Amino acid sequence: MNKHQLKVNHITAGYGDKTILKDVDLTIPSNKISVILGANACGKSTLLKTVARLLQPSSGKITLDGQNISSLPSKQLARVLGLLPQSPIVPEGIVVADLVSRGRFPHQPFMKGLGKKDYEAVEEALEIMGITELSNRRLDELSGGQRQRAWIAMALAQQTDILLLDEPTTYLDITYQVEILDLLTDLNRRKGTTIVMVLHDINLSARYADYIFAMREGTLVQEGAPKEVVTEELIQKIYNMNCSVISDPVSLSPFVLPKGRHHVLESCAS
Template identity: 50%
Template sequence: MSATNADQLAAQGLTLGYGNTVIVDGVDLTLPGGAVTAVVGPNACGKSTLLRGMARLLTPTAGTVTLDGAGIHRMSARALARRMGLLPQQTVAPEGITVEALVRLGRYPHQRMLTPWSAADQTAVEEALARTGTEPLRDRAVDELSGGQRQRAWIALALAQDTPLLLLDEPTTFLDLRHQLDVLDLVGELNTEAGRTVVMVLHDLGQAARYADHLVVMRDGRPAAAGSPADVLTAELVEEVFRVPCRVVPDPETGTPLVVPRDRSRKRPHSTAS
């Protein structure tokens, strides 16, 4: 989907860290509304910290984050939760809570004091369960599920929140290849069919290039490049940022950039004894 001016997250001079350690350093970045953005980069480069800062889970030591030009730190928690949904990297469910009860928590920003649970609330929960394939798990305790099942339950919670902007921190963690693609297909549907803006942290460069309209490549706490995957993902950039010599070729299925690492093995052909 083409970018719009609505649901546009931006950082100006954003600096984030933990204690005295700076992780994200003076970042200026605009994430297009109406698009899918993937944030990629090597380990410990600041990807998740950047997402946490833009979701207001971390207070900046300098700079600001805005949503459609308004500072997110000036919004009430409920108002922001109606605009922005978040799936963090580390999630903790209340002990013994069922999948359906967890997903129902996504409706909290839409509730009012003394207002009963509505048909619209239940519809949002049912749609979230169905989209994530967690409907058969609705009565299971979350802490009894496999890692992949738990991940899908948390994604369902984020979907039930029904926000125009969705932030996902490594949403394919714990998932096998089929379920990774299921989640990424769902992200694409949310964007193209429902018009949602999505920002997600990913590790797989091929998946990021295939599913994202906009790519942000982080290195050492700053963006090394940002733009369309076709413009950004070059062999030179991958080697510079990830220190992996490679070729970048068209994906035979989609034509999007596909990173093929150079052969680093030192195996020699087996000789046949005479």
């Protein structure tokens, strides 16, 4: 199990003159699956980009094992921390195996190609994602679920101890969502990979997360285990939505039932 400690120390960040994150302070639990929840434009993706050093904070710092990540060489950081962004750019005509092999860049010596360990890492990543038979297929020929598995396999081939995933299940039907989350859970349990995800589905988040960070308007409003965080009060606060929270009969995790307009009208009439 890796023991890397990733900390966000009172960061403020944004784009140009627009501030998105406001004094966010948190510690990522090692060897756990964490999910960042919040309404659209609350700063979830901006937080991941800042943690991955794609965005420089205007104040505060991100530390990895006590060192400011801004001082770490790029390849050194990329051997520990990997990011799958929300909408990765698809290289034209690339086949799955070539895409996944790009995850090996941080481990390659200067001006040298793939070695035995690199090919083994690519094969393992393809196997974990269940797409070995697709290795010679073009990415643009695959279904949405298959493409997403290929992108995640590329991140896995990087063999980092910390993996950041920005909406890995977006645009996928429920079957693919569950399959991908099951695969990531298995990776976490077998290898101890620290996983941090942005997810939109509250109930899937509560079922799969060990820890939840809830954000609202660029600030962290609550954090903790799903049973501590996913409450009617919190959902109202971060989504402005009335709901009931019950226990999921399968996983026993919190399960959110929205109270729609029809329910409100019935309540007023009774």
